[in-house]
Amino acid sequence: MPQPALTTIGFDADDTLWQNEHFFKMTEARFADLLAEHAEAETIASRLLDTERRNIQFYGYGIKGFVLSMIETAIEITEGRVPAATIAEIMSYGRAMSEHPVETLPHVHETLAEISAAFRIVLVTKGDLFDQERKLAQSGLGDYFDAVEIVSDKTPDVYRRIFERHGDGPARSMMVGNSLKSDVIPAIEAGGHGVHVPHQLSWGLEHAEAPTDEARFHVLAHLGELQDLVRRIG
CATH class of the missing domain: 3.40.50.1000 (HAD superfamily/HAD-like)
Structure with a gap:
């Protein structure tokens, strides 16, 4: 046979x-709004992608690595002047993503x-x-x-x-x-x-x-x- x-x-x-990428894109838009006084949305998106590419080998894939990359990007774009409240807001984005219904x-x-x-x-x-x-x-x-x-x-x-x-x-x-x-x-x-x-x-x-x-x-x-x-x- x-x-x-x-x-x-x-x-x-x-x-x-x-669905997955939809929630990352939504969060990325909120992140760009959060840093709007420091850079244009396209610049923020490009810098974030570069940071993610650099960090994959350290943090892997997923929400945690994404949040760490957003924090690092915020530090870079603000030249180290990002307020603690902004970092706390970014961390809240990650929690919201983790709690979103499938x-x-x-x-x-x-x-x-x-x-x-x-x-x-x-x-x-x-x-x-x-x-x-x-x-x-x-x-x-x-x-x-x-x-x-x-x-x-x-x-x-x-x-x-x-x-x-x-x-x-x-x-x-x-x-x-x-x-x-x-x-x-x-x-x-x-x-x-x-x-x-x-x-x-x-x-x-x-x-x-x-x-x-x-x-x-x-x-x-x-x-x-x-x-x-x-x-x-x-």
Whole structure:
């Protein structure tokens, strides 16, 4: 009997299963308003992105690193004169983000219900452990997954290890997500299929060129199209 082409499907979390970047953008706008007397909004956004890029290796991904980067940016833009009250306000932004209810995206529940009935499915997400566990618990999606992997970064080696541990290796696996850089390209480089489900918002540090010449690269308009794709692959 021929072996199925796919046995295991990985899903990204933020901006694939639930809203995330929307709240970062909202907070970034509040941050720009807070420092409006010191710089233009575009300048603040650019300086913040530069700070985040510099700090990823130290703080990782997620709200905590974002808050620390905002504080550092405020110190730099004000040339060290930022008031303690402003720093306290920035910290309150992080708490508000951490307390915001989880908003699942369209087609998520029905797609996971269908896919989990026929495949092993794994949540593969990066970011702060506490925050990602909180969002998964609040989302009501946890029971669909056979395994959950919260990683510090998404690389080909990370995907190889995950799909070998929870599946039949990357060649018979698929990764689904909104980020070309983190979800799609490294999964393809690991030997699996990469499925891009674009979100209307994208973090500047996640931009990458689509690997359109790769046979295992797929693009969906929304998550509800995934079931048809896996049927075609077999």
